[in-house]
Amino acid sequence: MxxxxxxxxxxxxxxxxxxxxxxxxxxxxxxxxxxxxxxxxxxxxxxxxxxxxxxxxxxxxxxxxxxxxxxxxxxxxxxxxxxxxIGVMPQELNLDPFFTPRGALEVQAGLYGVPKAQRRTDDILRLIGLEAQAEAYARTLSGGMRRRLLLGKALVHHxxxxxxxxxxxxxxxxxxxxxxxxxxxxxxxxxxxxxxxxxxxxxxxxxxxxxxxxxxxxxxxxxxxxxxARLDSKVLVIHPEDPPAEPVNLPPGVESNTRKDNALVFTYRRSATSAGDILLAVRQAGVHIRDVTTEEPDLEDVFVELTSARPGLINKDASPNAP
Ligand SMILES: Nc1ncnc2c1ncn2[C@@H]1O[C@H](COP(=O)(O)OP(=O)(O)O)[C@@H](O)[C@H]1O
Ligand SMILES: [Mg+2]
Structure with a gap:
């Protein structure tokens, strides 16, 4: 292999x-x-x-x-x-409207030279959930059923x-x-x-x-x-027992916000600052911390960063185990 x-x-x-x-x-x-x-x-x-x-x-x-x-x-x-x-399920719905699912799968198997004895038409119909429609014309199938049939066609030659x-x-x-x-x-x-x-x-x-x-x-x-992990931006949410009595003296580059539930939300770059630095600064402001959570970026953030013209937040060397 x-x-x-x-x-x-x-x-x-x-x-x-x-x-x-x-x-x-x-x-x-x-x-x-x-x-x-x-x-x-x-x-x-x-x-x-x-x-x-x-x-x-x-x-x-x-x-x-x-x-x-x-x-x-x-x-x-x-x-x-x-x-x-290779079997390919195309993006376009290109089915012959006068074939039944069974017929379409058989024809496809024939095109790929799969001998009759090796065809698994019934297994495939079951897999794609079209057993009941096996003999119905493709033009009578719903969009979802047609898509499933395309998946089946991609599988006929194993x-x-x-x-x-x-x-x-x-x-x-x-x-x-x-x-x-x-x-x-x-x-x-x-x-x-x-x-x-x-x-x-x-x-x-x-x-x-x-x-x-x-x-x-x-x-x-x-x-x-x-x-x-390549996305450098990270969010730390701290739930304090009481709102901070004095201003928190944060490391440079850290942005802070207070949510309606009094949670303190810190956005920072993990290549520049650690969560520990932020926790320390919050404690030094006299805050008793009840709970802490972090938020990871999702692919949407990565995607927007990578496909936009401004290569700001991405740290190309970030390792997945970085703090
Ligand atoms: N048959 C074609 N003739 C001319 N341009 C095409 C043809 N197919 C796709 N394109 C162009 O090639 C580019 C890539 O298209 P495509 O591969 O369909 O992208 P995607 O699947 O990612 O949406 C697009 O600009 C599209 O307009
Ligand atoms: Mg496409």
Whole structure:
């Protein structure tokens, strides 16, 4: 088994400009390794290049330059093997309206050359919760059911890698829960999962590792918890027995606020100040401390920091174990 399910080297894609439009550089030299067995999140705003990257993996879009290795197979050298290792659930709902779910899964299996005896059509129908609709025409299915059918189609050839392009965009909570549960189950069985999303919360909850891309360039890639740790800003909340009798003499750079419940909220940079320094200053102001809590940044903060023009709060060297 390869260490990396996917390896991309200097991957580029330029769409030719139609009519008077100038050509569009959608991917500007992406280097990326996706470890085998992980749930990997490709995160970025609309237009970042996520679908372009996914569609190149799927063989639906032709790259302009660079190397793509899927399960160790170079896409240019061994296209059949590299295609067999990956299943893709596309962002667009591209289903033939006159196929039934069973028919669509059978046709897809046929396209991938899966022999009849090795097809798992009923298992897949069960997994995606479409047993009752197995013989219904796709055009009669709800949007959520169509999406589940797309997931099923991505699984017919038992790929080692499953790629989902914005699987939960615009779907209701129930379907989202079901997709997440399915994704986790497939991953637990050993499948490498790559998903794109512009929901930060989703990447944070689902993914072991995250790469953020914007304007066709990779901004950062790290383990999810390390990515969060890179954000230097931290919040310390102190609940005092009584409001401070005298002003707190804070270390430089620490901002303080008092909440309605009298809690003292301190925002500080952990590279410059420690929580201990703040606690000491508060105690020296004669405050009896009842309780202390800290708040970690979430991915939203990291994302806004990294994709905005002002590289202020990010401490590139921060270790996840820093105080
Ligand atoms: N077929 C295409 N022809 C021309 N430009 C395209 C095409 N597909 C995508 N683009 C452009 O490439 C950029 C990246 O698009 P896309 O990969 O769909 O981003 P994302 O999936 O992150 O929203 C966008 O600027 C988009 O307009
Ligand atoms: Mg997209």
């Amino acid at each position: 390869p260490d990396n399910a996917i390896e991309l080297r200097n991957l580029r894609k330029t769409y030719p400009g139609a009519g008077r439009n100038t050509p569009k550089q959608a991917l500007k030299g992406i280097n990326l390794d996706v470890p085998q067995g992980s749930i990997f999140g490709l995160l970025g705003p609309n237009g970042a290049g996520k679908s372009t990257l996914i569609n190149i993996l799927a063989g639906l879009t032709i790259k302009s330059a660079g190397e793509v290795r899927i399960w160790g197979f170079d896409q240019d050298v061994t296209p059949r093997q590299s295609r067999a290792a 790929p080692q890698i499953l790629v989902l392009d914005e699987p939960t965009a615009g779907v209701d909570i129930e379907l989202r829960q079901m997709l997440w549960a399915n994704i986790r189950r497939l991953n637990a069985q050993g499948m490498t999962i790559i998903l794109t999303t512009h929901y930060l919360e989703e990447a944070q909850e689902m993914c072991d590792e995250i790469a953020i891309i914007n304007h066709g360039t990779m901004i950062i890639r790290d383990r999810t918890e390390r990515l969060l």
